[in-house]
Amino acid sequence: MTGIFQHLHHVCILVHDLEKTVFYYESLGVGPWFDYPKKGTYVELEVPNKAASDAMRYKCCDLDNVQLQLCQPxxxxxxxxxxxxxxxxxxxxxxxxxxxxxAAEANGRALGLGVIARGKKTDGSGFCYFDTREKAGTVLEIRKS
Known part of the structure; x- marks a missing residue:
């Protein structure tokens, strides 16, 4: 039942000014940055505020070992x-x-983790954000590309 948090894909950092933050990272040699590919239709989507979710802006950078995501909510x-x-x-x-x-979402729920948001596409890809802030210090997400 455990093991769903074993393969780190990305770290998401919230920022006030996406362009300013990207510019700073680029000045440090971190890049290139690309827009988060919000594509495909969800057959299941549960988010606290769909309009807010749709309006969020993301930039991503693939490093050798992990992806960085910047999010301006x-x-x-x-x-x-x-x-x-x-x-x-x-x-x-x-x-x-x-x-x-x-299976990963079910395992998380079996561990007693509350769900903040979740989505699933027809091909089985999608995400689930678990409310782990109080005990883990951050939200933990599972995703399938």
């Missing part, structure tokens, strides 16, 4: 916006790649 209410307002810029979640999204 925007002005609409969302868990990410509240985090940024309350805690400031910083790591919001760690994303772990899994072989089976459904």
């Amino acid at each position: 925007g002005e609409l209410d969302s868990p990410q916006k509240r985090f940024l307002d309350e805690r400031g810029e910083g790591v919001y979640h760690l994303g772990f790649e899994v072989a089976d999204r459904d």
Whole structure:
């Protein structure tokens, strides 16, 4: 039942100004950056605020061993916006790649983890954000590409 948090795929950092932050990382030699590929239709999608989710802007950078994601949540209410307002810029979640999204979500729920948001596409890909902030210090996400 355990083992769903074994293959780190990405670290997501919330920021106030996406362009400014990308520029800074690039000045340090970190890049290239690309837009997060929000593509495909979800057959299941449960998020606290769909409009806020749709409005979030992301930039990603593939490093040798992990992907960095920068997220600017925007002005609409969302868990990410509240985090940024309350805690400031910083790591919001760690994303772990899994072989089976459904099984990993079920395993997380069996561990007693609450779900913040989840989505599934017809091909079985998707994500699930677990509410692990209080005990893990950050949100833990499972995803299948």
